[in-house]
Amino acid sequence: MAAVTLRRARCWCPSLLQFFRLPVAQVHLSRPAMRASQQDFENAMNQVKLLKQDPGNQVKLKLYALYKQATDGPCNMPKPGVFDLVNKAKWEAWNSLGSLPKETARQNYVDLVSSLSPSAEASSQGKHEADEKAQKSKDIVVTSEDGITKIVLNRPTKKNALTFEMYQDIILALKNASTDNSAITVFTGTGDYYCSGNDLTNFTSAAGGMEEAASKGAVVLREFVNSFIDFPKPLVAVVNGPAVGIAVTLLGLFDAVYASDKATFHTPFSHLGQSPEACSSYTFPKIMGSAKATEMLLFGKKLTAREAWAQGLVSEVFPDSTFEKEVWTRLKGYAKLPPNSMRISKELIRNNEKEKLHAVNAEECTTLKAKWLSEECINAIMNFVSRKAKL
Numbered sequence: 226m227a228a229v230t231l232r233r234a235r236c237w238c239p240s241l242l243q244f245f246r247l248p249v250a251q252v253h254l255s256r257p258a259m260r261a262s263q264q265d266f267e268n269a270m271n272q273v274k275l276l277k278q279d280p281g282n283q284v285k286l287k288l289y290a291l292y293k294q295a296t297d298g299p300c301n302m303p304k305p306g307v308f309d310l311v312n313k314a315k316w317e318a319w320n321s322l323g324s325l326p327k328e329t330a331r332q333n334y335v336d337l338v339s340s341l342s343p344s345a346e347a348s349s350q351g352k353h354e355a356d357e358k359a360q361k362s363k364d365i366v367v368t369s370e371d372g373i374t375k376i377v378l379n380r381p382t383k384k385n386a387l388t389f390e391m392y393q394d395i396i397l398a399l400k401n402a403s404t405d406n407s408a409i410t411v412f413t414g415t416g417d418y419y420c421s422g423n424d425l426t427n428f429t430s431a432a433g434g435m436e437e438a439a440s441k442g443a444v445v446l447r448e449f450v451n452s453f454i455d456f457p458k459p460l461v462a463v464v465n466g467p468a469v470g471i472a473v474t475l476l477g478l479f480d481a482v483y484a485s486d487k488a489t490f491h492t493p494f495s496h497l498g499q500s501p502e503a504c505s506s507y508t509f510p511k512i513m514g515s516a517k518a519t520e521m522l523l524f525g526k527k528l529t530a531r532e533a534w535a536q537g538l539v540s541e542v543f544p545d546s547t548f549e550k551e552v553w554t555r556l557k558g559y560a561k562l563p564p565n566s567m568r569i570s571k572e573l574i575r576n577n578e579k580e581k582l583h584a585v586n587a588e589e590c591t592t593l594k595a596k597w598l599s600e601e602c603i604n605a606i607m608n609f610v611s612r613k614a615k616l
């Protein structure tokens with residue numbers, strides 16, 4: 226077992242919220258070879274130091290608790306007094322893990338850090354960080370005006386289907402929008418469609434074999450969905466027309482969804498031999514109840530905008546003739562609200578779910594990777610590409 230000594234290091238910029246000194250490992254180099262999970266744990270501890278954004282107190286408490294559980298086991302300290310607020314919160318977080326085994330705590334710590342830090346994860350795999358990348362295509366157009374960053378899916382001839390480059394550009398756009406001057410961020414589409422989902426030629430046109438494409442797809446998808454889970458500002462979808470597949474499932478991670486009455490919503494995963502993504506296996510039953518979620522996610526039932534509103538997926542439906550005017554007027558008003566207050570309110574809401582959402586995302590990506598290699602899925606994609614099927 227490696228000898229690990231602990232020192233204390235300050236993480237993130239000093240602020241009123243920063244009250245933790247998270248433990249950082251110094252690992253003796255002369256140690257024998259370790260099991261992968263221990264190595265992952267140490268890498269994760271180092272990644273914590275590299276986080277550029279303060280992940281918020283709830284997450285820091287969770288990290289602290291998991292760290293202590295993984296290294297010391299169940300909480301063995303006396304409970305601090307009521308006025309020792311910081312240590313009491315830390316103690317409670319640790320104590321709440323009960324008898325969680327050290328190895329599980331270690332794994333949960335690694336998962337939590339990797340979910341917080343997709344760019345650190347990517348750079349550890351030898352990739353460039355998102356802010357070092359240039360936008361790759363003109364199929365995503367990003368503008369910022371009136372306190373609103375607008376991310377437009379701009380591939381109308383293909384119904385705004387998402388190419389591999391578009392996924393990467395959206396990750397980059399969200400990363401930039403999270404720190405720009407805008408108060409809210411809005412997605413919409415050019416032309417008659419909002420988005421027809423994943424471009425079904427992503428896999429058939431990928432270099433390398435299907436296995437390589439599926440592995441790459443799962444990594445990109447996980448990072449893509451993470452960037453929605455972690456997005457810190459109000460995120461609004463202006464659904465100008467039909468939405469298909471991942472364009473629908475992602476809506477469960479938005480803060481508000483405004484739809485034209487021309488919009489429809491469907492997720493033909495079973496028709497495609499695939500399975501749900503973007504945390505919809507969790508968010509959809511939560512939003513609309515399991516019976517309605519089943520009709521959408523298993524049977525591919527198409528909803529009208531009003532049906533989607535009745536089921537809680539859409540915040541409000543507007544007549545198509547006045548849709549743009551009404552929605553943008555409203556959003557410009559919202560963008561004038563105090564931005565920090567909106568961020569903090571969103572953080573309070575999202576923090577209750579973040580850990581769960583990351584776990585669901587990871588599991589959905591693993592499941593999809595296997596489905597992409599199945600005969601059912603390959604046949605369905607081939608049928609679409611050879612124009613035998615319209616979904």
Ligand SMILES: CCCCCCCCCCC/C=C/C(=O)SCCNC(=O)CCNC(=O)[C@H](O)C(C)(C)COP(=O)(O)OP(=O)(O)OC[C@H]1O[C@@H](n2cnc3c(N)ncnc32)[C@H](O)[C@@H]1OP(=O)(O)O
Nearest residue numbers: 383384386421422423424425427431438442470471615616
């Ligand atoms: C290396 C690998 C990288 C992978 C990257 C990560 C992958 C993450 C994947 C996440 C999982 C996501 C799942 C989904 O989103 S499932 C849903 C997928 N979408 C569909 O199944 C829709 C398919 N399209 C249709 O059924 C119809 O086109 C549609 C009903 C949308 C519109 O019909 P309409 O008759 O009005 O128009 P056309 O069919 O003539 O379409 C016009 C042109 O647009 C092309 N098109 C439309 N949608 C897609 C699409 N999703 N993928 C590719 N191409 C699409 C269509 O082919 C037409 O093109 P042409 O004019 O050239 O024929």
